[in-house]
Amino acid sequence: MPTATAPAITYKIPRRRHPVLxxxxxxxxGAAGLAFIVLMAVCALFAPWVAPYDPLDVDYSSMLAAPxxxxxxxxxxxxxxxxxxxxxxxxxALAVGFLASFTGSTIGAVTGVVxxxxxxxxxxxxxxxxxxxxxxxxxxxxxxxxxxxxxxxILGVDVNLVVAIGLPMIPKVARVVRSSALxxxxxxxxxxxxxAGYSDTRIIxxxxxxxxxxxxxxxxxxxxxxxxxxxxxxxxxxxxxxxPTASWGLMLSGAAADFYQQAPWMIVxxxxxxxxxxxxxxxFGDSLRDWLDPxxxx
Amino acid sequence: MDQLVENVGSDPGREQRxxxxxxxxxxxxxxxxxxxxxxxxxxxxxxxxxxxYTVRPGEIVALVGESGCGKSVSSLAIMRLLAKPAGRVVxxxxxxxxxxxxxxxxxxxxxxRGRDIAMIFQEPMTSLNPVLTIxxxxxxxxxxxxxxxxxxxxxxxxxxxKMVGIPDAERRLDQYPHQFSGGMRQRVMIAIGLxxxxxxxxADEPTTALDVTIQAQILKLMQDLSxxxxxxxxxxxxxxxxxxxxxxxxxxxxxxxxxxxxxxRELFAKPCHPYTAGLLRSVPRLDRARGVxxxxxxxxxPNLLDPPEGCRFAPRCLAQVPESLCAQPPLVEVGPGHYSAxxxxxxxxxxxxxxxxxxxASAAVAVTKQVDRSEPIMSVRGLKTxxxxxxxxxxxxxxxxxxxxxxxxxxxxxRGETLGLVGESGCGKTTVGRTLLRxxxxxxxxxxxxxxxxxxASGEQLKQYRRQIQVIFQDPYSSLNPRMTIGEIIAEPxxxxxxxxxxxxxxxxxxxxxxxxxxxxxxxxxxxHELSGGQRQRVGIARALAMQPSFIVCDEPVSxxxxxxxxxxxxxxxxxxxxxxxxxxxxxxDLAVVRHISDRVIVMYLGRAxxxxxxxxxxxxPLHPYTKALLDxxxxxxxxxxxxxEYRVLGGEVPSPLNPPQGCVFHTRCPWASEECTKVVPxxxxxxxxxxxxxxxx
Numbered sequence: 002m003p004t005a006t007a008p009a010i011t012y013k014i015p016r017r018r019h020p021v022l023x024x025x026x027x028x029x030x031g032a033a034g035l036a037f038i039v040l041m042a043v044c045a046l047f048a049p050w051v052a053p054y055d056p057l058d059v060d061y062s063s064m065l066a067a068p069x070x071x072x073x074x075x076x077x078x079x080x081x082x083x084x085x086x087x088x089x090x091x092x093x094a095l096a097v098g099f100l101a102s103f104t105g106s107t108i109g110a111v112t113g114v115v116x117x118x119x120x121x122x123x124x125x126x127x128x129x130x131x132x133x134x135x136x137x138x139x140x141x142x143x144x145x146x147x148x149x150x151x152x153x154x155i156l157g158v159d160v161n162l163v164v165a166i167g168l169p170m171i172p173k174v175a176r177v178v179r180s181s182a183l184x185x186x187x188x189x190x191x192x193x194x195x196x197a198g199y200s201d202t203r204i205i206x207x208x209x210x211x212x213x214x215x216x217x218x219x220x221x222x223x224x225x226x227x228x229x230x231x232x233x234x235x236x237x238x239x240x241x242x243x244x245p246t247a248s249w250g251l252m253l254s255g256a257a258a259d260f261y262q263q264a265p266w267m268i269v270x271x272x273x274x275x276x277x278x279x280x281x282x283x284x285f286g287d288s289l290r291d292w293l294d295p296x297x298x299x
Numbered sequence: 300m301d302q303l304v305e306n307v308g309s310d311p312g313r314e315q316r317x318x319x320x321x322x323x324x325x326x327x328x329x330x331x332x333x334x335x336x337x338x339x340x341x342x343x344x345x346x347x348x349x350x351x352y353t354v355r356p357g358e359i360v361a362l363v364g365e366s367g368c369g370k371s372v373s374s375l376a377i378m379r380l381l382a383k384p385a386g387r388v389v390x391x392x393x394x395x396x397x398x399x400x401x402x403x404x405x406x407x408x409x410x411x412r413g414r415d416i417a418m419i420f421q422e423p424m425t426s427l428n429p430v431l432t433i434x435x436x437x438x439x440x441x442x443x444x445x446x447x448x449x450x451x452x453x454x455x456x457x458x459x460x461k462m463v464g465i466p467d468a469e470r471r472l473d474q475y476p477h478q479f480s481g482g483m484r485q486r487v488m489i490a491i492g493l494x495x496x497x498x499x500x501x502a503d504e505p506t507t508a509l510d511v512t513i514q515a516q517i518l519k520l521m522q523d524l525s526x527x528x529x530x531x532x533x534x535x536x537x538x539x540x541x542x543x544x545x546x547x548x549x550x551x552x553x554x555x556x557x558x559x560x561x562x563x564r565e566l567f568a569k570p571c572h573p574y575t576a577g578l579l580r581s582v583p584r585l586d587r588a589r590g591v592x593x594x595x596x597x598x599x600x601p602n603l604l605d606p607p608e609g610c611r612f613a614p615r616c617l618a619q620v621p622e623s624l625c626a627q628p629p630l631v632e633v634g635p636g637h638y639s640a641x642x643x644x645x646x647x648x649x650x651x652x653x654x655x656x657x658x659x660a661s662a663a664v665a666v667t668k669q670v671d672r673s674e675p676i677m678s679v680r681g682l683k684t685x686x687x688x689x690x691x692x693x694x695x696x697x698x699x700x701x702x703x704x705x706x707x708x709x710x711x712x713x714r715g716e717t718l719g720l721v722g723e724s725g726c727g728k729t730t731v732g733r734t735l736l737r738x739x740x741x742x743x744x745x746x747x748x749x750x751x752x753x754x755x756a757s758g759e760q761l762k763q764y765r766r767q768i769q770v771i772f773q774d775p776y777s778s779l780n781p782r783m784t785i786g787e788i789i790a791e792p793x794x795x796x797x798x799x800x801x802x803x804x805x806x807x808x809x810x811x812x813x814x815x816x817x818x819x820x821x822x823x824x825x826x827x828h829e830l831s832g833g834q835r836q837r838v839g840i841a842r843a844l845a846m847q848p849s850f851i852v853c854d855e856p857v858s859x860x861x862x863x864x865x866x867x868x869x870x871x872x873x874x875x876x877x878x879x880x881x882x883x884x885x886x887x888x889d890l891a892v893v894r895h896i897s898d899r900v901i902v903m904y905l906g907r908a909x910x911x912x913x914x915x916x917x918x919x920x921p922l923h924p925y926t927k928a929l930l931d932x933x934x935x936x937x938x939x940x941x942x943x944x945e946y947r948v949l950g951g952e953v954p955s956p957l958n959p960p961q962g963c964v965f966h967t968r969c970p971w972a973s974e975e976c977t978k979v980v981p982x983x984x985x986x987x988x989x990x991x992x993x994x995x996x997x
Binding site for chain 1: 733736738761762765766768769770772773774777778779780781782783791792795796839842846
């Protein structure tokens, strides 16, 4: 019987990269989305230093000025700098978007896990409530909540607006997370925790919730885009952020609607800002989903 | 390779057939110096390194080894089905009837697959396409490879189904895979494999997913087909009993290399490699009473990303000689057709494994055990656990079926003993465990623990009960929370129940427990996925011990582990029992393991206890026909004993617990069954002192 020694072959071994780097290589579109999100966040955070003008600064000498070296994106009917208002508007968009998405998704995730863990009647009741919430279009539900609750501004953020936008997200996240949690509930380590006599609260928060983080993260990023869109829509309808606070949705309404023929920059640039932001979050969310899915991974 | 006709196996008529079948070339399949590499992000895995073996027409060759040793990869290489692009054959030849398979075009290879070489996989549940009828799936290769028309193909499919022993074949052809049980599906897989009259069938763990009685049926079928049709088989398995019962020649692999090749008789009688010898000794034997601890092979198989220099087995080998000598041992011939890759192989052939000091001193220490039978720690009376399920059309009409998972079982467990619970899948043994743990709620009956009724305990009372009863699960992969470190997993119960005053003392206790189960303290910082299967199972044991329980339900704790690791865990469980005075309920389907570890054994079938007896009484003088059939079905890892055994294969399958048979639940498969058995439900009777059986014929 022949016993040869191993043939000497050299391989080019694919390097093991840092996860962030790996994400950038495998998901270039997602990385582009992430880059734009980071840019937007930096601008929003350092808005007073980044923006060339004060967004509330009314300058009647240059009303409806076209884009120029002084005002890159022109001015509005009060002579306020559009670029500065867009930069400050990013603050509103991101604050409301993240908060709404975070609260909505978190409540949804916990609801989903609770529903799956207890099963039976509790599951049935929770799921029927979710069905009811799901039957309303997101914007209709949000309008109703804002109309009922009114305004409640804490630290510059309208809490009720966040609630209004976050509420319709709960059932969607709850559904997705519930299905993951149902599979986890059947795993032996949950049985082991039950045999150890741990409380239900402990099993849910210590053993089940950390294991549904992947779908939860994906839902959060995907819903930030929806929340930004919802905030813009509500503001446009006059139900969200009110003047003079800078908001992308608000910039599209009011005087902008009257002057869009003379000064199209008043609506074009905020519109582009909304589209880009939504686009970036959607790209990032999609890539994150693909990247976290072990079935698609190489 | 001149000893062609010698040692052809146990069948005397075979040599003649082999000679006539060989024609020109003596070998049907020759694998020569095969090297398979996988390129991964973590490095190059040399999964197969220089494997050579041969298969004669019509013989059954076994490929044995633990998981990850390269046995499956080498067979996938024969079929050219390696996962691309990561896996590639980098050297070697695979000659099938003189043609090198590695040099064929994809087109030519497709013609060989399914036609000349067929393959049967482990998982019958997923290897059939659920949306195509069984008939179509059998006819497909006939239509493609042999160009048959639909009518002829259907006739042939019908004939094949009958050949693999599926009753009512004509009607079954138009059914879908979900209408077949696991054993039936494996028969269908064999029918598909046989469709084009292949010359070689490669079966990769064909019966691992099946119950013992079904396993015996399938293997008997494959053996008969091989004998009658002259089909050669390569059987890949980790079960040495199967090898002893069915194989003509055996190839033992370890860590990507061939360690020993011999005829089955020779290998079991005179192993000439320390690994083979260790493997044979670490398997619990059905035909041997306990009395001594199992011998184990210490340590773990090497990581193929970074294997040790020289002999792969040297780090675990007790017959190790200075490194310079153990470097790269070649396969040497120690007898006719017997090769071993050990530098001391010839010495071992002369003096035997004991001569090399392979029999361990610790193994001779008899396990002495005292069980106080005065008062049971747990007693179970008339326990029933039923589940309501909505099935098929019944679900639409709102009707519900009842699965009688456990249907009236009574037993006592005494302090310090191990009560074995055996049965085939679906017999309710796991549900018994889960009901005792109160993970499932009993429908009827009573569970008393330390004299307290815990059947309906809740709240604080249930919490107190659960502190004293713990569980070890089968699957070491899913029984640990992947998001917690080993330290957190073990410390959690101590902190929740305040068994330790603070985190620091809990951490010390974790270290103590890790040492106790044979792990290292640095592992506390690791996550479960960083450990091997055996190590995870040890973590599972440590977690159970953290609660300081008196009673542990072991639900198939070793069935997912490799043979050498299995013995380590069994010994660990026994040591802990002695040291800590634990009581075990040991649930398993492996009768040999149960015989080794248990003091008393309950045999279950369809939710009922068939027989309860002391271990040795049960295995030596079984009373119930089901117990006898089970014991017959288990192959013993010794070809000499196997050749003399007259075993009967139990026909049929376990009926659905949704609709169990009237009267005695076993009467549908029982060789003794009579009219009366269909009417009377037999009660468990004490036939001899301490030996109970539920059969009216006993």
